[in-house]
Amino acid sequence: MTQPKRITSFHPPRRTLLGPGPSDMNPRVMTALAQPAIGYLDPAFVTMMEELKELMRYAYQTSNPLTFPLSGPGSVGMEACFVNLVEPGDKVIVCRNGVFGGRMIENVERCGGTPVILEETWGEPIDPQKLEDLLKAHPDTNIVAFVHAETSTGAQSDAQALCDIARRHGALTIVDCVTSLGGTPVLLDAWQADATYSGSQKCLSCTPGLSPVSYSERAIEKVKARKQGKVQSWFMDLNLVLAYWGETARTYHHTAPGNSLYGLHEALLLLREEGLENAWARHRRNYEALKAGLEAMGLTYVVPEAARLPQLNSVYIPNGIDDLTVRKTLLNDYNIEIGAGLGPLAGKIWRFGLMGYSSQPTNVLLLLSALSAVLGEMGYRHDGGVAESAAHHAYAEQHAAAAKAKRA
Numbered sequence: 568m569t570q571p572k573r574i575t576s577f578h579p580p581r582r583t584l585l586g587p588g589p590s591d592m593n594p595r596v597m598t599a600l601a602q603p604a605i606g607y608l609d610p611a612f613v614t615m616m617e618e619l620k621e622l623m624r625y626a627y628q629t630s631n632p633l634t635f636p637l638s639g640p641g642s643v644g645m646e647a648c649f650v651n652l653v654e655p656g657d658k659v660i661v662c663r664n665g666v667f668g669g670r671m672i673e674n675v676e677r678c679g680g681t682p683v684i685l686e687e688t689w690g691e692p693i694d695p696q697k698l699e700d701l702l703k704a705h706p707d708t709n710i711v712a713f714v715h716a717e718t719s720t721g722a723q724s725d726a727q728a729l730c731d732i733a734r735r736h737g738a739l740t741i742v743d744c745v746t747s748l749g750g751t752p753v754l755l756d757a758w759q760a761d762a763t764y765s766g767s768q769k770c771l772s773c774t775p776g777l778s779p780v781s782y783s784e785r786a787i788e789k790v791k792a793r794k795q796g797k798v799q800s801w802f803m804d805l806n807l808v809l810a811y812w813g814e815t816a817r818t819y820h821h822t823a824p825g826n827s828l829y830g831l832h833e834a835l836l837l838l839r840e841e842g843l844e845n846a847w848a849r850h851r852r853n854y855e856a857l858k859a860g861l862e863a864m865g866l867t868y869v870v871p872e873a874a875r876l877p878q879l880n881s882v883y884i885p886n887g888i889d890d891l892t893v894r895k896t897l898l899n900d901y902n903i904e905i906g907a908g909l910g911p912l913a914g915k916i917w918r919f920g921l922m923g924y925s926s927q928p929t930n931v932l933l934l935l936s937a938l939s940a941v942l943g944e945m946g947y948r949h950d951g952g953v954a955e956s957a958a959h960h961a962y963a964e965q966h967a968a969a970a971k972a973k974r975a
């Protein structure tokens with residue numbers, strides 16, 4: 568018999584996560600994750616759940632009572648919105664300007680709905696006028712679904728405008744806020760969005776595997792008034808999940824991922840301590856500095872400036888530079904993870920994420936310095952140090968502007 572391979576404890580390498588998620592976790596979140604397990608109906612746990620819902624309502628800027636974390640990644644949040652709201656025969660307009668809009672179409676089809684697709688150029692935000700026109704052509708539309716922050720390109724759509732148009736035409740909205748929540752304004756009550764989902768590992772910087780969701784009264788009414796019987800997914804059926812996460816009766820549905828929920832509680836608490844506006848401003852400041860550095864190196868952005876997500880920066884790969892070699896060198900020599908292009912943009916772009924706890928000046932400077940060194944070695948012509956210098960200059964301008972505002 569051959570000797571079994573000796574297996575030892577797993578110790579992940581220390582990386583700096585500057586891709587499309589997961590992002591780095593604050594040490595306080597890691598400490599929370601490492602606390603002892605308790606029962607999912609333990610009174611102490613139930614108290615934590617109530618706080619979690621309150622913190623989530625703050626992050627989402629909503630008073631929706633039905634705001635809670637689903638056990639599962641952002642994809643489960645997406646699927647839950649579709650299986651509950653879309654009945655066989657429903658007409659659903661899906662706006663597609665990247666990978667995640669494509670997944671929404673899949674969901675509509677699997678629920679027996681009829682998707683009507685609004686195609687938008689990848690890298691562009693959804694044009695509200697196109698939605699208006701499509702709703703006029705399809706007045707029997709039940710639901711409009713769109714991605715607020717398209718992580719595959721770094722484009723942000725105008726959620727307020729899209730929700731307003733859908734509501735005027737009597738359609739409910741499903742809004743993907745996976746990458747926007749905590750990074751750029753997500754204002755559910757102001758938008759009057761109906762079903763929204765997010766993810767724990769992007770700008771919330773928690774461990775992956777949880778999906779904060781929020782449903783409006785209108786969305787709940789639609790689920791309760793389903794004409795065609797039960798929601799086809801037992802696990803995601805809102806009526807059943809509510810037995811555990813609802814206001815009153817609390818009974819077993821599935822074993823809640825307790826430690827992950829401690830982590831989310833801490834991550835959302837960190838967000839509240841910082842303040843949403845301050846978190847959004849921090850993402851913007853670090854984006855400004857990164858942009859200054861990338862542009863000083865001669866790199867160009869995929870998304871027009873007005874629609875850019877500060878937490879997800881996609882730039883074109885310069886001609887003659889090998890995508891994989893750059894990403895491998897950044898990972899192996901500098902412990903930096905960045906994102907590759909997806910779909911039609913594979914091999915053409917890089918995606919630099921500055922999400923949540925990863926959005927820090929030290930990471931901006933580290934990334935610019937490492938990228939400049941790697942590109943230089945590969946023969947990409949630019950002045951060494953020019954990127955870091957531009958970023959420092961951007962920060963200095965921000966500091967001067969802040970000092971001036973303070974004096975005024």
Ligand SMILES: *Cc1c(COP(=O)(O)O)cnc(C)c1O
Pocket residue numbers: 588640641642643645667714716717718719743745746766775776
């Ligand atoms: C990451 C992401 C998802 C999927 O989330 P997972 O946690 O990977 O399942 C959905 N939509 C968008 C916009 C995302 O960025």
